[in-house]
Amino acid sequence: MSRIRTLLETKHFSKEGRLLPDSYKGWSRSFTKHFIECLYLPHANILTGAPYAVADVIGAASRPVDSDSNTPTTKNCPKGNMQLAGPCGQGIVVLPMGDIYTGGSGGFFPGEVMPGHAIGIQIGRSNTAVTPLDAFLNDRIAHGVHAAVGASVIDSFAGADNGDYNFASTGGYVGIIYRPIRSHSMADIQLKCWKTGSPGNVTVVVTGIENYLVSAPCANATVLATSNIVNANAWGGTPGALVTFTFASPPVLHAGWTYFIAITPSQASGGNSVNIRTSTTVLLSRVMVATSVTPIGPGVSLSSSGQTPLFQIDGTAGNEMEYGATDLYGYTVANPNASFTLRRIFMNNSGNSITVQECGIYLPVTRYWTGSNTFDYSNFIVCAAHDTFAGIAVNNGESLEIDYTPSITV
Numbered sequence: 001m002s003r004i005r006t007l008l009e010t011k012h013f014s015k016e017g018r019l020l021p022d023s024y025k026g027w028s029r030s031f032t033k034h035f036i037e038c039l040y041l042p043h044a045n046i047l048t049g050a051p052y053a054v055a056d057v058i059g060a061a062s063r064p065v066d067s068d069s070n071t072p073t074t075k076n077c078p079k080g081n082m083q084l085a086g087p088c089g090q091g092i093v094v095l096p097m098g099d100i101y102t103g104g105s106g107g108f109f110p111g112e113v114m115p116g117h118a119i120g121i122q123i124g125r126s127n128t129a130v131t132p133l134d135a136f137l138n139d140r141i142a143h144g145v146h147a148a149v150g151a152s153v154i155d156s157f158a159g160a161d162n163g164d165y166n167f168a169s170t171g172g173y174v175g176i177i178y179r180p181i182r183s184h185s186m187a188d189i190q191l192k193c194w195k196t197g198s199p200g201n202v203t204v205v206v207t208g209i210e211n212y213l214v215s216a217p218c219a220n221a222t223v224l225a226t227s228n229i230v231n232a233n234a235w236g237g238t239p240g241a242l243v244t245f246t247f248a249s250p251p252v253l254h255a256g257w258t259y260f261i262a263i264t265p266s267q268a269s270g271g272n273s274v275n276i277r278t279s280t281t282v283l284l285s286r287v288m289v290a291t292s293v294t295p296i297g298p299g300v301s302l303s304s305s306g307q308t309p310l311f312q313i314d315g316t317a318g319n320e321m322e323y324g325a326t327d328l329y330g331y332t333v334a335n336p337n338a339s340f341t342l343r344r345i346f347m348n349n350s351g352n353s354i355t356v357q358e359c360g361i362y363l364p365v366t367r368y369w370t371g372s373n374t375f376d377y378s379n380f381i382v383c384a385a386h387d388t389f390a391g392i393a394v395n396n397g398e399s400l401e402i403d404y405t406p407s408i409t410v
Helices: 034-045
Strands: 004-014 024-028 050-052 063-065 090-093 113-115 120-124 149-157 163-166 171-177 183-198 202-212 217-227 242-248 260-266 268-270 272-279 287-293 311-319 327-334 339-348 355-365 378-396 399-407
Touching: 004 355, 024 171, 024 378, 034 050, 034 355, 034 378, 050 287, 063 202, 063 355, 120 399, 149 183, 163 378, 183 202, 183 260, 183 268, 260 287, 272 378, 355 399, 378 399
Parallel strands: none
Antiparallel strands: 004 024, 004 399, 050 063, 090 113, 120 355, 149 311, 163 272, 171 260, 171 287, 183 242, 183 272, 183 311, 202 217, 202 260, 268 272, 327 339, 339 399, 355 378
């Protein structure tokens, strides 16, 4: 009788490197629907003309992915699907889409590059029972050395206030493309705004970013969060003031992922619009002004201005742990049996104790795009495995090793 199963080991080490008694060893029962979907792509030969929709780890429900790639005789066009091993959290991992433009002009496009912590073994704080449909860890511990912070300013920019930006498209979106510098729960965002005419009630929405058969990035159709309603008629004229948009259910924004955060509608009708203040001289790589016509979603391009918005994000963030590399080793085959081990080490240098109660595996999948592109936001991360175990309190200076060992025996 054939048996496929995975051994899960958690190894808790003291500052001196001693293995501590609260380490755990047992059989994992955690592979999710999304792991099966990753396997399905090549076996069903899913091509770019009819991509398969998957749910990714930021909460976007319908990311288009495939097993397709460009295969001319003189080019080698790799694809990043199911890349298991990866660098440490401080490193980067390139996840090519299979297109001939990957690495164009001697470099990589923005969406091809993800942080090392985005793929491979993950850890979290939640002990909520896992299910086969889990799309992400319930309370993932972010990579880094920062201690937890309560309600506070997470990120902001207030310099060189010298520009105005509006988007005269009825029912459109005006906001920012944003890549967080720290993973956090966003309680509110403040944008420096002013009005023209009477724009009425507006909200802010948060979505993911992707490419979809166009050369510019698009906002994913899944709205991850919507703010409270704000009456823009109460705003003043230029240069405006910081306006606060709060979230009853704060969305989690992950460092290394890219988001569209935008006010809608940008214009209620002709002459009745919202405007945001910007810097035209100080440009930041993590944030820029962008707009979209309605509706957001596949094929609707975001237009980025290159200007930096005046903004402030408030929220909370948890203690962080440093992610080492995800290693794949010990691959053995003694026909018909086989096994290998995935391992990642996490170091706690946050200054606080962190209780770890969940772990899992994140895998990339991609969409092949056939046209000339300068963004390539077409790689997505899915949760392939998710486990919980008795809480392990990892004190400052201690480390935790997570090992997954899949095997097949006959």
